[in-house]
Amino acid sequence: MVRPRATDTDAGAMPQSSRQIPADTKFEAALQYLEQVVRDMESGQLSLEDSIAAYHRGSELLRHCQSQLCRAEQQIQILEDGLLRDYEESREENR
Numbered sequence: 001m002v003r004p005r006a007t008d009t010d011a012g013a014m015p016q017s018s019r020q021i022p023a024d025t026k027f028e029a030a031l032q033y034l035e036q037v038v039r040d041m042e043s044g045q046l047s048l049e050d051s052i053a054a055y056h057r058g059s060e061l062l063r064h065c066q067s068q069l070c071r072a073e074q075q076i077q078i079l080e081d082g083l084l085r086d087y088e089e090s091r092e093e094n095r
């Protein structure tokens with residue numbers, strides 16, 4: 001079984017591949033776990049079963065990260081009165 005190394009103590013221990021990722025898992029922690037899953041898979045040291053489990057786990061982590069990014073984008077839209085502007089456009093307006 002793939003066991004990503006935890007480096008972010010705020011996230012606590014990540015559950016194994018058969019369980020959902022806790023909603024309160026921080027983006028940075030989930031991304032670190034995802035990166036570890038990718039490293040483990042790329043190492044070529046996993047059995048077929050472990051590779052499949054790692055793939056499923058990586059998919060869960062990717063969905064979690066994408067969901068958090070989507071929520072962040074929605075919050076930015078609210079802060080900008082519903083207008084999500086290009087970063088370069090925003091910098092030019094402030095000159």
